[in-house]
Amino acid sequence: MVELVARRLMVAVPTMLAVILAAFFLMRAAPGGPFDAERALPPEILLRVEQAYGLDLPVHQQLFAYLGDLVTGDFGPSLKYKDKSVADIIAEGLPTSLLIGSASIVLALGVGVGLGVWAALRQNRAQDYSVMGVALIGVCVPPLVMGPLLQLLFGVQLHWLPTGGLQRDRYAIQHLILPVVTLALPQIAVISRLMRAAMIDALRSNAIRTARAKGLPEAAVIVRHALPVALLPIVSYLGPAVAGVLTGSFVIERVFQLPGLGSQFVVGALQRDYTLVMGVVILYAALIIALNLAADLLYRVLDPRVRG
Amino acid sequence: MSVDAVGEAPPPQSVQPAAPPAPAGPAPAPRGRSLWDDARRRLRRNPAAMISLVVLGVLVAAALFGPAHWVHPVDTLYRDRVAIPPTLENAHWFGTDAQGRDLMARVLFGLGVSLLVGLVATAVALAIGVLWGAVAGYAGGVTDMVMMRVVDVLYTIPFIFFVILLMATFGSNIVLIFVAIGAVEWLTMARIVRGQAMALKRKEFIEAARASGASPLQIITRHIAPNVVGPVIIYATLNVPVVILAESFLSFLGLGVQEPLTSLGQLIATGAREMERAPWLLVIPALVMFATLLCLNFLGDGLRDALDPKDR
Numbered sequence A: 001m002v003e004l005v006a007r008r009l010m011v012a013v014p015t016m017l018a019v020i021l022a023a024f025f026l027m028r029a030a031p032g033g034p035f036d037a038e039r040a041l042p043p044e045i046l047l048r049v050e051q052a053y054g055l056d057l058p059v060h061q062q063l064f065a066y067l068g069d070l071v072t073g074d075f076g077p078s079l080k081y082k083d084k085s086v087a088d089i090i091a092e093g094l095p096t097s098l099l100i101g102s103a104s105i106v107l108a109l110g111v112g113v114g115l116g117v118w119a120a121l122r123q124n125r126a127q128d129y130s131v132m133g134v135a136l137i138g139v140c141v142p143p144l145v146m147g148p149l150l151q152l153l154f155g156v157q158l159h160w161l162p163t164g165g166l167q168r169d170r171y172a173i174q175h176l177i178l179p180v181v182t183l184a185l186p187q188i189a190v191i192s193r194l195m196r197a198a199m200i201d202a203l204r205s206n207a208i209r210t211a212r213a214k215g216l217p218e219a220a221v222i223v224r225h226a227l228p229v230a231l232l233p234i235v236s237y238l239g240p241a242v243a244g245v246l247t248g249s250f251v252i253e254r255v256f257q258l259p260g261l262g263s264q265f266v267v268g269a270l271q272r273d274y275t276l277v278m279g280v281v282i283l284y285a286a287l288i289i290a291l292n293l294a295a296d297l298l299y300r301v302l303d304p305r306v307r308g
Numbered sequence B: 001m002s003v004d005a006v007g008e009a010p011p012p013q014s015v016q017p018a019a020p021p022a023p024a025g026p027a028p029a030p031r032g033r034s035l036w037d038d039a040r041r042r043l044r045r046n047p048a049a050m051i052s053l054v055v056l057g058v059l060v061a062a063a064l065f066g067p068a069h070w071v072h073p074v075d076t077l078y079r080d081r082v083a084i085p086p087t088l089e090n091a092h093w094f095g096t097d098a099q100g101r102d103l104m105a106r107v108l109f110g111l112g113v114s115l116l117v118g119l120v121a122t123a124v125a126l127a128i129g130v131l132w133g134a135v136a137g138y139a140g141g142v143t144d145m146v147m148m149r150v151v152d153v154l155y156t157i158p159f160i161f162f163v164i165l166l167m168a169t170f171g172s173n174i175v176l177i178f179v180a181i182g183a184v185e186w187l188t189m190a191r192i193v194r195g196q197a198m199a200l201k202r203k204e205f206i207e208a209a210r211a212s213g214a215s216p217l218q219i220i221t222r223h224i225a226p227n228v229v230g231p232v233i234i235y236a237t238l239n240v241p242v243v244i245l246a247e248s249f250l251s252f253l254g255l256g257v258q259e260p261l262t263s264l265g266q267l268i269a270t271g272a273r274e275m276e277r278a279p280w281l282l283v284i285p286a287l288v289m290f291a292t293l294l295c296l297n298f299l300g301d302g303l304r305d306a307l308d309p310k311d312r
Helices: A002-028 A043-053 A059-071 A086-121 A126-140 A143-157 A173-203 A206-213 A218-230 A232-255 A261-271 A274-302 B035-044 B047-069 B103-139 B141-155 B159-170 B174-200 B204-211 B216-252 B264-273 B280-307
Strands: none
Touching: A002 A059, A002 A274, A002 B141, A002 B159, A086 A126, A086 A173, A086 A218, A086 A232, A086 A261, A086 A274, A126 A173, A126 B280, A143 A173, A143 A232, A143 B216, A143 B264, A143 B280, A173 A218, A173 A232, A206 A218, A218 A232, A232 A261, A232 A274, A232 B159, A232 B216, A261 A274, A261 B159, A274 B159, B035 B047, B035 B280, B047 B103, B047 B280, B103 B141, B103 B174, B103 B216, B103 B264, B103 B280, B141 B174, B159 B174, B159 B216, B174 B216, B204 B216, B216 B264, B216 B280, B264 B280
């Protein structure tokens, strides 16, 4: 186990370094600096500004300085919000994004697994086809379509739920329902399809035939013998699911005007706030790599066939 | 889905060169049913896939010929007819937008841009992925290990971030969108092709072909290529909607195609801002996008069932 963790870390750490390097050089290669949009500054002032942010140093010195700061959790100053550091901005936005993201994952897992099992137990019957049909629609209707449509239906037409206006630090459940559901839907679609296929496979296995032959009640066969095996593909899908939810949060936070990290990332990208964009990319990449690692290890713990 | 199981060719084909793509010259022996004949027959029996094919044909034709022949040009501003709902009057079937442009013309144009992005970016992904996977699969050994480890590492990185980063740093232009999205989507293709190449090079019918004196070129074109083409077509079809989604994602955030160009994603983003006043600006592009993606997915699933008899 320890050896396995070490081996996985040997992939994860270089991956993380590659992400940081790629982000760093991509941002440096950008035509036009972050101060271009403003009124043309006199050269001496521009020099002073660049000195203040360390942009006048040779590139490799900038890189090492940045790496050194990263280790201590310092993402540097934001280039656009003059009085804030990137860490401040992340601290402001991350709780909202994490709350919505984790709620979506939990919802997607619960509903997706439930629907998948239900469809598998009624394979090739009407219920199965309807669940899989809805799942296919879920795949074809991305959050950027579903979000505004749900807003239009439940917010503008029916007046059941607000269309946005969540305040930071004052979370109200009615503001969270639509964003969380919108974000979870595509994942529900994927998870229920995966779960259905895995469950059908599991139910065909010899272990299940044995369990039934022993005379176990059908409920015990499904819950104790089929379900644990069928859940394995879902565990390996957790990494991609988290990546999907984080990506979707960029759109959702814009649609529902949520004060999260995703909308700050997009604004930062449009305004060429190098340090902010890099900070968010690195943070999210670290999050996803760590969760992939965790899912991988969890898989090995759960599946005796690959334990070793 | 067991991709590796696809390479089940009709076994003694090497003796009777009834190469399906181009049956050149009269075949001396009675011609057996090829993989492609079978696939075509199976696809024709799949109503969802056939309907999707027809709908897609209509959509593609509309996107190709619509903008030039529709009564309203894309960029005409009707200042006296701003944001009117869908009506038969003046042939504004989909209504007009907040600037007084005909929505039908805009949707046709945007659909064309979305489809174009989907096709070109998929072509980019195919080119990189097939090359990478084929080299890794044929070479084997250390080369294979290193190349696939690179794919593994890239897989764990959320690449859409880098597409956003690219768009933010270099400003968005449509060529960059093609390249950026294509460069992100090649990983799965590389894995599929590598698996195929590895499996095929050990297959008996390849050995039989070699034993009966077929040249390497003949083996590749007659036996290996047709067997790799199947999964490649399936994946490419299923990749087009993924790319269309990625483009609409970027456009929605304001990082994709820019005015005066438009795409379905951008139309939806604009519609979302106007939905209280003019809901049709959101609903119509959303429905067109939904239909396009649904048909592409149905067609892809149908092709998989048709070309991959073992996977049903």
